[in-house]
Amino acid sequence: MPWRVTLSFDNGPDPEITPQVLDILARRAILTTFFVVGDKLRDPERYAIVERAFREGHWIGNHTFNHLAPLGVTLDVDAPALEIGRTQELIGEMSHPDRLFRPFGSGGILDEALLSATAVDLLCRDGYTCVLWNVVPRDWENPKGWVPRALEQCAAEEWPLVVLHDLPTTAMEQLELFLDGLEAAGATIVQHFPEDCVPIVNGGIVADMSAYMPS
Numbered sequence: 143m144p145w146r147v148t149l150s151f152d153n154g155p156d157p158e159i160t161p162q163v164l165d166i167l168a169r170r171a172i173l174t175t176f177f178v179v180g181d182k183l184r185d186p187e188r189y190a191i192v193e194r195a196f197r198e199g200h201w202i203g204n205h206t207f208n209h210l211a212p213l214g215v216t217l218d219v220d221a222p223a224l225e226i227g228r229t230q231e232l233i234g235e236m237s238h239p240d241r242l243f244r245p246f247g248s249g250g251i252l253d254e255a256l257l258s259a260t261a262v263d264l265l266c267r268d269g270y271t272c273v274l275w276n277v278v279p280r281d282w283e284n285p286k287g288w289v290p291r292a293l294e295q296c297a298a299e300e301w302p303l304v305v306l307h308d309l310p311t312t313a314m315e316q317l318e319l320f321l322d323g324l325e326a327a328g329a330t331i332v333q334h335f336p337e338d339c340v341p342i343v344n345g346g347i348v349a350d351m352s353a354y355m356p357s
């Protein structure tokens with residue numbers, strides 16, 4: 143079995159950075175998932191970039207509408223419908239058939255603040271697939287130097303699912319260096335997700351959710 147690595151890009155689309163990322167991925171024939179922020183899709187220029195990603199074979203996932211507070215923290219009972227439902231409407235036919243949703247985790251942390259009971263109910267009712275992660279090299283924090291940390295974190299995982307950000311932090315200037323490093327380490331980059339990062343599949347809970355919800 144080759145060493146599989148899955149890549150994902152969150153918080154876009156960005157009018158400048160996302161096309162650069164798409165160019166790099168196309169040149170290397172790498173397919174990934176873009177978890178997009180709903181509010182940004184209201185801008186036609188950014189929407190067109192997601193259309194390009196979709197056309198080029200990337201999967202488009204839902205990464206909330208406002209991306210402001212983890213769903214387990216907000217007190218607004220309408221938050222799941224807005225954050226998840228409205229974004230899904232904007233993604234429309236570009237959605238992956240499994241309706242991929244990635245919650246906003248403050249600082250990349252997977253904890254009890256991640257989801258709420260209402261959010262989980264909505265994800266189940268409407269047949270979503272919840273995609274978490276196991277590698278967050280915090281590219282936003284160290285845009286020039288995140289690659290060694292990312293490669294180290296990947297090496298520790300049997301099947302890394304990496305979160306990067308197609309945002310104007312300059313971090314994506316290092317994307318090729320990261321991809322070179324993965325290649326040198328013998329990685330096969332695949333588009334699908336490691337099972338243990340996907341606690342809800344097509345609306346069915348397949349993992350213990352208690353770690354991701356306030357008790």
Ligand SMILES: [Zn+2]
Nearest residue numbers: 152153246247
């Ligand atoms: Zn995010």
